[in-house]
Amino acid sequence: MSKTAQIIFPYQIDGYDSSGKKIPDIPIIYLLLKSPTGKKISGPAIIDTGFDGSLFANDALVLFLSDLPKENEKIIGGFGSNEFICELFKIQAYLADNNTKIIKDLGQILVYVPIQIDYLSEYVIIGRELLNRLNICLNGRKTTLIV
Secondary structure: OOOOOOOEEEOEOOOEOOOOOEOOOEOEEEEEEEOOOOOEEEEEEEEOOOOOOOEEOEHHHHHHHOOOOOOEEEEEEOOOOOEEEEEEEEEEEEEEOOOOOEEEEEEEEEEEEEOOHHHOEOOOEEOHHHHOOOOOEEEOOOOEEEO
16 A cells, blocks of 8 residues: 555444434444465454454454464453453454455454453454554544544
8 A cells, every 4th residue: 555545434333322312433444354274254343442452353253263273362451340361363464445355464463352252242343453553544523534
């Protein structure tokens, strides 16, 4: 990707809370992930600057990783003051558009998979370890994310 090239991702609409108040839309980017065996998976990942790691798995990503050996385990702080153990899996990551066209090679990353299913995320979450490799502009007024 050249210095002047940009990709714009629209925020994902999040709906309304139980009182009928609109929930703020969600900044997302699209990733394509490739295992050492050549298997691929792609989809959106929610931007979360509160997560220290690269990528936090959802159930679809857990299935994708199921035949790969874990690299390590790590205790991470979670929601509130809870700590829990995650298995770490190494895979290749690419920034992609929503049609899975590769935009940028992000290199090898670690995917965090909680051992306890209670801590599994509904969404794939991209954290600071990977976000800090990118130049990102969040434009809340236009509900877009520019990389």
